[in-house]
Amino acid sequence: MTPETARKLIALGAGVAFEPGAGLAAGFLDAAYQDVGAQPADDTRLGQADLVLCVQPPSNDRLARLKSGASLIGMLHPQADAERAGLIQSRGLQAFPLERLPRTTRAQSMDVLSSQAGMAGYKATLIAAQRAPRFFPMLTTAAGTIRPSKVLVVGAGVAGLQAIATARRLGAQVEGFDVRPETREQIESLGGKFLDLGVSAVGEGGYARPLTDEERAEQQRRLGEHLRTVDVVICTAAVPGRPAPKIVSTAMARGMKPGSVIVDLAAETGGNCEATQPGEVVDLDGVLIDGPLNLASQGAVHASEMYARNVYNFVALFLKDGAVTFDWDDELLAKTRWVAA
Ligand code: NAD
Numbered sequence: 600m601t602p603e604t605a606r607k608l609i610a611l612g613a614g615v616a617f618e619p620g621a622g623l624a625a626g627f628l629d630a631a632y633q634d635v636g637a638q639p640a641d642d643t644r645l646g647q648a649d650l651v652l653c654v655q656p657p658s659n660d661r662l663a664r665l666k667s668g669a670s671l672i673g674m675l676h677p678q679a680d681a682e683r684a685g686l687i688q689s690r691g692l693q694a695f696p697l698e699r700l701p702r703t704t705r706a707q708s709m710d711v712l713s714s715q716a717g718m719a720g721y722k723a724t725l726i727a728a729q730r731a732p733r734f735f736p737m738l739t740t741a742a743g744t745i746r747p748s749k750v751l752v753v754g755a756g757v758a759g760l761q762a763i764a765t766a767r768r769l770g771a772q773v774e775g776f777d778v779r780p781e782t783r784e785q786i787e788s789l790g791g792k793f794l795d796l797g798v799s800a801v802g803e804g805g806y807a808r809p810l811t812d813e814e815r816a817e818q819q820r821r822l823g824e825h826l827r828t829v830d831v832v833i834c835t836a837a838v839p840g841r842p843a844p845k846i847v848s849t850a851m852a853r854g855m856k857p858g859s860v861i862v863d864l865a866a867e868t869g870g871n872c873e874a875t876q877p878g879e880v881v882d883l884d885g886v887l888i889d890g891p892l893n894l895a896s897q898g899a900v901h902a903s904e905m906y907a908r909n910v911y912n913f914v915a916l917f918l919k920d921g922a923v924t925f926d927w928d929d930e931l932l933a934k935t936r937w938v939a940a
Contacts, residue, residue: 754835822846
């Protein structure tokens with residue numbers, strides 16, 4: 600919740616309380632929340648809340664203090680922690696893990712995965728530009744002409760497309776590839792070139808499916824050769840609910856030119872590069888592999904503004920005149936709600 604969305608929640612008839620200091624790291628002072636009518640509240644008030652809004656899941660200790668029947672909204676990943684899942688169930692909480700929201704047109708204004716991936720893709724390109732020992736743009740100088748950097752973006756989902764757009768704005772020559780064929784047009788519309796590795800793997804819900812061993816071998820063969828010609832790689836490939844696909848082997852990374860940089864945004868789920876160490880920078884004889892974590896938090900102001908608006912738009916589906924009413928015929932509510940299997 601930002602002061603802006605606190606004000607809008609109050610306008611929907613809610614009484615709004617906030618954890619003191621919660622917005623500080625994103626530049627939202629307690630006073631700004633109070634100015635719009637929200638009240639600071641410590642943990643002793645947790646048990647009074649009907650709706651609890653969060654970014655990451657609350658600690659299990661806090662979950663245990665929530666009122667039975669309270670609704671919990673955020674990136675909750677209930678299946679990632681058996682105790683958390685058990686508490687949600689035993690406390691009778693209505694859990695809405697926003698990462699489960701259907702990726703439909705109507706849900707776009709609530710899509711936290713997209714808003715946070717946009718910031719992550721942007722920052723990944725800036726990290727690459729910062730680490731690269733070269734310019735991104737072409738320059739004609741008195742000391743000669745500098746050729747533009749060649750940037751390859753692996754995976755052209757929301758983060759990948761933002762990485763491509765950002766690298767283009769910095770003047771690099773950009774290529775991208777994905778296993779979903781429709782990304783060709785999206786990459787080209789941003790001024791990038793589609794790198795065709797001859798593999799198409801569309802799965803359910805418009806997402807990618809895992810590659811077969813043969814498809815993976817073919818992708819790696821073609822990619823390995825191509826990597827020798829690029830200066831920067833930004834990895835963003837993911838398959839929902841699975842560890843990140845391994846696309847760049849250590850041998851392929853070692854085959855790149857010294858001074859090349861790989862930023863592996865997929866580090867969070869294991870990385871697209873075999874050599875990625877999540878949260879660390881690995882130097883493979885002059886090829887740097889950076890596996891940053893929680894990149895959206897590096898753009899905390901805008902990431903929080905977008906996240907808070909996503910949450911507000913979701914809450915506005917069921918909060919009217921201060922009262923909570925769930926319409927389970929609404930697929931956004933029904934499909935986002937988590938019920939233990
Ligand atoms: P994601 O984070 O799950 O994956 C990132 C990208 O990696 C995807 O484009 C995927 O195809 C690609 N990928 C997976 N395996 C790969 C491999 N082996 N090699 C190369 N690329 C690989 O995806 P995302 O960014 O969350 O979004 C993906 C889908 O969701 C897209 O179809 C997107 O258009 C859709 N979407 C739709 C809406 C909407 O409102 N309709 C909103 C957001 C996203």
